[in-house]
Amino acid sequence: MTATTGWGVELQGVTQRYGDVTALDDVALTIRPGTITGLLGRNGSGKSTMGSLLAAFRRPTAGRVLVDGEDPWENERVVPGVCFVRESGDVLDDYTLKDNVAYLSGARPHFSHELAGELLELFELDLKRKPSKLSRGKRSAFGIVVGLASRAPLTILDEVHLGLDAPSRYAFYDALLADYAEHPRTVVLSSHLIDEVERLLEDVVVLDRGRVLIAQDAESLRAEGVSVTGPTAAVADFVAGRDVLATQRLGGTTQTTVRGALLEGDVRRARAAGLELGPVPLQDLFVHLTDPARTGGAATHAQGVDR
Template identity: 55%
Template sequence: MTLGIELSRLTLQYKDTRALDEMSLRLDGGKIYGLLGRNGSGKTSLASVIAAFRPQTSGEVLVGGQPPFENADIVSQICLIREGGDVFDSDRVSVALNFAARFRPNWDADLAARLVDRFELPLRKRVSALSRGMRSALGVVLGLSSRAPLTIFDEVHLGMDAPSRAAFYEELLADYLEHPRTIIISTHLIEEVVSLLEEVVIIDKGRVLFHEPTDDLRERGVSVTGPSAAVAEFTAGLTVLNERILGGTTQVTTFGELGAEQRRAAKAAGLELGPVPLQDLFIHLTAKERRS
C-alpha cells in the first residue's frame, strides 16, 4: 500500500506569519521524495499538516484521497518522525518501541530488533539520557520499522555521525525496495541523499519553487568555464545563477537545458561544460537575491 498526496492552495498562518502560502502540489505514491528548503521555508510546517499534526488555515490537503486531519484511518497509515523522535523523555527506549508497536498497524518487530542492534541502541536507557545521535537513531528505527505507507523523515538524521547516516540510507533504500511506500526526506544534507531521491521538491517562503525528477533538475544546472569574454558571449541570454572570476577565467553556473548545438558552440569556443551538484544548484536557486 502506498499513499499519494494532493495539495490545493494550502495555506497555514501563524498569527502574522504565513508558513504555507497557497501551495499546490501532487506527489504520487510509491516514490522517495526529497523536500528541500532553507530554514524557515515551510518544510516542517508542510510535514506537520500532511501528517495531521495540525490543521491548515485554508486550502485542501488529501492523503490517499482523504483529508488526514482527525481521520484515524488515514493517520494510522502516516508516520512523521522529527529530529527529536516525538517520544516521551521519561520513557525507556524499550518502552518507546513497545508503544510504537502497539499503535503502528504495519510495525515490523524483527526489523526493529535488527535496527536496534545495528545502531547499538541501549534499550534500558531513558530517552532523556540518550545522546543526540542515539536519539536520532531511535527516530530512524521508529520510522523505518513503522512500515507506514507514508513515512516522513523531517531532518531526523542530523544528529547522527557520518557512519550512522550512511547506515540509515542503506537501510532505508533496502527496506523501500522490499516494501515500496511513499517516503519524504526533508534534509539539508542534499548530496548525501541525492542518490536515493526519485523526485525533488524545493520550497521557499511557503511556496513550491520546483518539483521535478531528480535527474531532470540536475541536468538543468550547467557550469561554464573558460576565458571571460567567451563565457560572457556564450551565456548571454541564459539564466545565470552564479559567477566566479579568477584572473582572465570565469566560471558561471547556468540554469536551463543546453541543446546539442549550444554544446557544440561551447566546445568550439574553448569552453568547458560540467555538471552542478544538486546542493550547489539548490543554494543558487534559493539565494537571497533570487528570493526577494
C-alpha cells in the same frame, strides 16, 4: 490499508499562518505515491509545517490537504498510515526504549519488530535506556528506528539525521534504501545534507519562503544545471539570454552556472569557443536557486523561523 505502493499526497492552495507569519503560502503540490521525495528548503521555508499538515498534527489556515485521496484530519483510516518523525523523534521520554517500541508498534499497522530489532542493534541502542538519557545522536537514531520500522504508507522523515556521525548517517541511508526496495512506500525526506541524500531521491520539492519553487523528478532537475568555464568574454557570450544562477571570476577565467538543458548545437558551439561544460551538483543548484538575492521575498514570510 496497503503499504505496498505508498500513498499519494496533494496540497490544493494550502496556506498556513502563525499569527502574522506565513509559513506556507498558497501551496499547490502533488507527491507521487511509491517514491522517495526530497523536501528541501532553507530554515524557515515551511518544511516542518508541511510535514505537520500531512500528519494531521494541525489543520491548514486555508486550502485542502489530501493523503491517499482523503483529508487526514481526525481520519481513522489515514492517520495510522502516516508516520512523521522529526529530529530526535516523538517519543515518551520517561519510558524505556523497549516500552516506546511496544507503544508505537501498537499504533502502526505495518510495524516490523524484526526490522526494529535489526536497527536497534545497528545503532547500538540499549532497550533499557530512556530517551531522556540518550545523546542527541542516539535519540536521532531511535527516531530513525521508529520511522523505518513503522513501514507506514506515508513516511515523513524531517531532519532525522541531526546529531548522527557520518558512519551512522550512511548506515541510515543504506537501511532506508534496502527496506524501501523490499517494502515500497512513499517517503518524504527532509534534509540539509543534500550532497549525502541526493542518491536516494527520485523526486525533489524545493520550498522557498513558504512557496514551492521546484517540484520535479530528480533526474531532470540534475540535468538542468550546467557549469560553463572559460575565458570571460567567451563565457559571457555563450550564457547571454540564459538563466544565470551564479558567476565566479578568477583573473581572465569565469565559471558561470546556468539552468536549462543544452541542445546538441549548444554543446558544439561551446566546444568551438574553448569552453568547458560540466554538471552541477544538486546541492549547488539548491543553494543558487534559493539565494535570497535571487528569489527576494516578502518580510511577512517565515524568514529565519525554523518551520
